[in-house]
Amino acid sequence: MARECDVVVVGMGPGGEEVAGRLAEAGLDVVGVEAELLGGECPYWACVPSKMIVRAGNLLAEGRRVPGMAGKSTVEPDWSPVAARIRDEATTDWDDAGAVERFTGKGGHFVRGRGTFTGPGRVEAGGETFTARRGVVVATGSSPSAPPVDGLDQVPYWTNRDAVSATELPASLLVLGGGPVGVELAQGYARFGTRVTIVEASGRVLSVEEPESGEMLTRLLTEEGLEVRTNARARAARHENGEFVLTLESGERLRAEKLLVATGRRPRLGSLGLETLGLDPKARALEVDAHMRAAPGVWAVGDVTGKGAFTHVAMYQADVAVRAILGEEGPGADYRAVPHVTFTEPEIGSVGLTEAAAREQGLRVRTGLSRTPSSTRGWIHKAGNEGLIKLVEDADRGVLVGATAAGPMGGEVLYGLAVAVRAAVPVATLRDMIYAYPTFHRGVLDALADLGRD
Ligand SMILES: Cc1cc2nc3c(=O)[nH]c(=O)nc-3n(C[C@H](O)[C@H](O)[C@H](O)COP(=O)(O)OP(=O)(O)OC[C@H]3O[C@@H](n4cnc5c(N)ncnc54)[C@H](O)[C@@H]3O)c2cc1C
Numbered sequence: 384m385a386r387e388c389d390v391v392v393v394g395m396g397p398g399g400e401e402v403a404g405r406l407a408e409a410g411l412d413v414v415g416v417e418a419e420l421l422g423g424e425c426p427y428w429a430c431v432p433s434k435m436i437v438r439a440g441n442l443l444a445e446g447r448r449v450p451g452m453a454g455k456s457t458v459e460p461d462w463s464p465v466a467a468r469i470r471d472e473a474t475t476d477w478d479d480a481g482a483v484e485r486f487t488g489k490g491g492h493f494v495r496g497r498g499t500f501t502g503p504g505r506v507e508a509g510g511e512t513f514t515a516r517r518g519v520v521v522a523t524g525s526s527p528s529a530p531p532v533d534g535l536d537q538v539p540y541w542t543n544r545d546a547v548s549a550t551e552l553p554a555s556l557l558v559l560g561g562g563p564v565g566v567e568l569a570q571g572y573a574r575f576g577t578r579v580t581i582v583e584a585s586g587r588v589l590s591v592e593e594p595e596s597g598e599m600l601t602r603l604l605t606e607e608g609l610e611v612r613t614n615a616r617a618r619a620a621r622h623e624n625g626e627f628v629l630t631l632e633s634g635e636r637l638r639a640e641k642l643l644v645a646t647g648r649r650p651r652l653g654s655l656g657l658e659t660l661g662l663d664p665k666a667r668a669l670e671v672d673a674h675m676r677a678a679p680g681v682w683a684v685g686d687v688t689g690k691g692a693f694t695h696v697a698m699y700q701a702d703v704a705v706r707a708i709l710g711e712e713g714p715g716a717d718y719r720a721v722p723h724v725t726f727t728e729p730e731i732g733s734v735g736l737t738e739a740a741a742r743e744q745g746l747r748v749r750t751g752l753s754r755t756p757s758s759t760r761g762w763i764h765k766a767g768n769e770g771l772i773k774l775v776e777d778a779d780r781g782v783l784v785g786a787t788a789a790g791p792m793g794g795e796v797l798y799g800l801a802v803a804v805r806a807a808v809p810v811a812t813l814r815d816m817i818y819a820y821p822t823f824h825r826g827v828l829d830a831l832a833d834l835g836r837d
């Protein structure tokens with residue numbers, strides 16, 4: 384017999400967990416279905432452990448900067464405290480008992496299992512059938528997608544999951560893909576002594592960011608000792624004698640002990656029974672309206688929506704969906720100012736449109752750029768001071784539509800710029816503000832001066 388409830392949430396990553404927990408707290412009878420670990424990719428295999436690697440790598444890099452500025456230093460990297468911290472502090476050895484307790488403590492009903500939709504409001508999971516009076520939420524996230532490289536599917540390559548749970552460092556690592564996953568992990572591993580080669584198909588790493596950011600990061604990673612192959616595409620992959628061999632389209636062969644494939648992620652929409660809800664399981668992403676509705680009685684949040692594969696987007700959408708499901712008034716989702724930060728050193732933060740995207744939209748664009756080393760704070764900081772601020776103005780409206788803050792604490796500097804883009808603060812007001820001296824964010828003033836005026 385089917386068990387009745389108000390809402391079934393399928394997939395309990397950051398998006399689903401937030402929706403299910405909030406609805407349960409609001410007094411609804413909520414069933415949360417999770418195939419793996421309650422919490423999803425972010426806390427166990429993505430954001431949190433990767434940032435622990437980044438933090439540890441940054442400590443090593445900062446230690447190496449002591450000579451010439453503060454005395455002498457000897458830095459001896461040791462991966463074991465990093466692996467132990469990820470196991471013990473971040474993931475409790477990949478155990479979600481605490482998260483399950485938090486959810487059930489809010490009154491939610493947790494089901495471990497793979498959920499499938501079998502009709503409007505109907506979900507099968509864990510050997511039971513659930514019927515939801517108010518509706519269902521699709522929050523099944525994304526999984527890594529590998530490119531069609533000959534032989535790749537036959538070799539034991541790493542994904543982010545292997546890279547963040549490794550207990551030993553490989554001597555060498557090939558990283559296929561220079562997006563955020565690739566560059567964060569590549570730099571982290573390299574700082575511990577792994578010989579890292581990044582193979583990136585486009586002309587620079589972080590190709591969706593402003594060219595100035597990708598070019599700067601490509602140069603800095605190279606100066607740090609990583610090999611960065613841009614405009615390089617893999618043609619074939621093999622694993623022989625304990626080694627990966629990647630053949631590039633140029634015919635060149637690269638070898639390493641491990642191969643990390645970091646070439647993007649694809650929404651998990653297959654084998655879910657979405658067709659029984661009138662939705663297309665072959666779509667690139669689930670189409671949702673501004674209130675996260677994919678169909679009558681069906682809401683979707685997180686990576687499945689294709690609106691930006693970030694935890695903060697999943698949680699923002701969860702907030703919108705919760706209001707919609709509870710029938711509360713409130714604004715729909717607004718993606719004009721989605722901030723994101725790649726946690727390399729320097730951090731690359733950006734919000735809104737790049738210059739190229741703004742021009743594509745037909746805007747009359749003005750840009751302003753400042754370089755961190757030539758700001759007072761950057762000059763004081765000296766070692767490790769690389770960075771830049773780039774502003775993209777809609778010159779007709781006199782407001783910023785995009786911005787980049789790259790450099791030491793670039794992700795924190797980004798905050799003010801995200802407010803400026805989201806709230807459409809006039810550039811004239813930004814110019815008229817007082818910026819604390821000597822901060823990194825004072826670089827915004829220099830970039831504003833570079834914007835030019837009519
Ligand atoms: C290495 C790495 C680092 C990242 N770092 C950051 C970062 O610093 N900041 C940031 O904002 N974002 C980061 N991200 C992105 C972030 O992890 C995702 O955007 C976020 O996890 C998406 O949340 P979600 O709820 O949509 O899906 P997911 O976290 O993917 O969770 C979906 C859940 O659904 C479950 N599921 C799937 N199918 C079913 C089914 N049929 N039945 C039951 N359960 C199912 C899965 O097991 C999973 O637990 C990173 C990603 C990676 C790979």
Ligand SMILES: NC(=O)c1ccc[n+]([C@@H]2O[C@H](COP(=O)([O-])OP(=O)(O)OC[C@H]3O[C@@H](n4cnc5c(N)ncnc54)[C@H](O)[C@@H]3O)[C@@H](O)[C@H]2O)c1
Nearest residue numbers: 530560561562563564565583584617645646647692724725
């Ligand atoms: N700090 C963060 O917020 C953070 C960190 C990691 C991941 N993420 C999220 O996870 C998503 C997935 O990240 P990702 O880095 O895996 O994907 P991505 O799509 O952002 O980048 C993939 C890169 O691989 C390259 N590529 C694709 N096919 C290739 C091939 N055959 N050969 C060589 N290069 C190839 C692409 O040109 C691109 O630069 C991101 O979109 C991001 O939203 C966020």
